[in-house]
Amino acid sequence: MPVILHHLNADSSWLVSFSEPNYTLLLDPWFTGPQVDFHPLFSSQSHVIPSQFTSIQELTSHLTAQNRRIDAVIVSFEFSDHLHKETIEGDGGLGARTPFFALPRAGKVLRSWGRECVQDIPEADSTVKVNTDPDAELAIELSYVTATTTYTGRRLHGALAISFPMPEQKKGVVLYSPHGIPSQDLEQWYQRSKNKREEIVAVISGWDAISNPWWLGGAISLGAPSIIPFLRSLPKPSLVRYWIRTHDEHKDKRGLVGRVLRRDVWTKDMVSKEFGPELEVVELGSGEQLGIDW
Numbered sequence: 253m254p255v256i257l258h259h260l261n262a263d264s265s266w267l268v269s270f271s272e273p274n275y276t277l278l279l280d281p282w283f284t285g286p287q288v289d290f291h292p293l294f295s296s297q298s299h300v301i302p303s304q305f306t307s308i309q310e311l312t313s314h315l316t317a318q319n320r321r322i323d324a325v326i327v328s329f330e331f332s333d334h335l336h337k338e339t340i341e342g343d344g345g346l347g348a349r350t351p352f353f354a355l356p357r358a359g360k361v362l363r364s365w366g367r368e369c370v371q372d373i374p375e376a377d378s379t380v381k382v383n384t385d386p387d388a389e390l391a392i393e394l395s396y397v398t399a400t401t402t403y404t405g406r407r408l409h410g411a412l413a414i415s416f417p418m419p420e421q422k423k424g425v426v427l428y429s430p431h432g433i434p435s436q437d438l439e440q441w442y443q444r445s446k447n448k449r450e451e452i453v454a455v456i457s458g459w460d461a462i463s464n465p466w467w468l469g470g471a472i473s474l475g476a477p478s479i480i481p482f483l484r485s486l487p488k489p490s491l492v493r494y495w496i497r498t499h500d501e502h503k504d505k506r507g508l509v510g511r512v513l514r515r516d517v518w519t520k521d522m523v524s525k526e527f528g529p530e531l532e533v534v535e536l537g538s539g540e541q542l543g544i545d546w
Contacts, residue, residue, distance in 0.1 A: 258541035262301035264430045264499035278325045282336035297503040304539035309344025327354040330361050392416050397441045401434045409433050423450045429457040430499035432474025435481035454494040459518040476518045496534045
């Protein structure tokens with residue numbers, strides 16, 4: 253049962269698709285239009301590289317041609333570069349009965365829009381099932397690994413664990429951490445979960461370290477330096493197979509934040525040098541995808 257990771261833009265919108273049986277998750281949709289925090293004079297940003305699709309309607313048509321559909325939507329944060337109202341609610345947007353799974357703050361925003369099919373994603377020691385049909389052949393579960401050791405803590409940093417069945421009664425896990433998470437929090441999660449026969453098949457995270465001045469909250473994306481110690485701590489038989497870049501698009505930034513934001517860029521070569529050939533470091537452009545089989 254392969255999983256396909258499909259990058260829908262150059263930032264952090266994804267499809268996570270399974271086959272045998274078909275099941276497709278839409279993650280953090282933001283296709284077109286600006287993303288504003290509080291007020292455009294404070295922070296506004298737009299894509300520089302076009303998204304593969306300009307609307308949910310276009311994406312739905314693409315999936316329909318493959319006998320697929322959007323089975324559920326996952327939202328990691330309440331910020332509009334992850335939860336973009338015009339993408340979700342615009343013309344030809346997601347239907348009223350589309351299931352959403354979201355962190356609590358994002359879930360609150362969705363409910364304020366009148367969305368009724370919203371379920372909160374719990375923290376790491378609990379899970380929520382995505383497909384609740386008792387006869388479902390594919391048991392996908394979600395949980396959230398909370399950051400406990402950063403100033404902004406659970407508001408901004410953490411990792412979403414998407415788990416699914418693999419052969420020999422194992423579970424595969426895709427870790428999605430667009431803003432990064434301190435390695436010690438991931439290491440503690442791994443120690444708690446390793447008895448569950450879970451295998452991390454991919455980590456999707458930002459590589460660039462991005463920050464505001466301390467008076468605007470400091471670190472935004474912890475970048476590659478936050479993930480490298482965790483990956484090095486894993487025993488070699490358990491080493492993650494793929495480390496995939498996300499949320500690092502050099503967007504058109506305006507307002508106060510755009511003027512003071514700092515970015516320490518990590519290239520693919522820089523990240524690759526930290527590991528041997530057993531870890532594949534991947535950059536997927538807008539519209540590109542990676543199939544993972546076992």
